[in-house]
Amino acid sequence: MKLSINGEQRAFEGDTRTSLLDFLRRDCGLTGTKKGCDHGQCGACTVLINGVRINSCLTLAVMHDGDEITTIEGLGTMDQMHPLQAAFVSHDGYQCGYCTPGQICSAKAMLDELAGGWASFVSSDLEGEVRLTREEVAERMSGNICRCGAYPNIVDAILEVAESSK
8 A cells, every 4th residue: 555645655564553653653764743642632643644634643554545644744844944844943832842743733734724714613703714813723723732831932833824824
């Protein structure tokens, strides 16, 4: 079976019980995606599958034949950072950096969801345009935990990118 990871075709021929997270880290050498809780509760392992955010520790690699998987390594490089990566740096949206790859992947998907008109639990209007407030960002990013408590800086980084993309 083949998976497209960051635009590169990768073959998976391993144990069918292998999580996508373990395949990415161990077999593909993509160590940006982190193993935090290994129970889907912290979001450190968040990647994008066909543009949708998912906890890679909770899904099996064999379930993604033909899917497009994007990890933090696929969003940008040191020389050409994704706007979210640059904003996290400029707003100090990380401290230890462990949760940062998952935070950035989740934020990318969140902004895409917002652009698609998806409402959240705290959205005041389910029919109209959703206004991105601090409360809205906090709700939409609630699946990603930062044990260092850099939340205000993370929210500032996301809001900056959201504003600049209007």
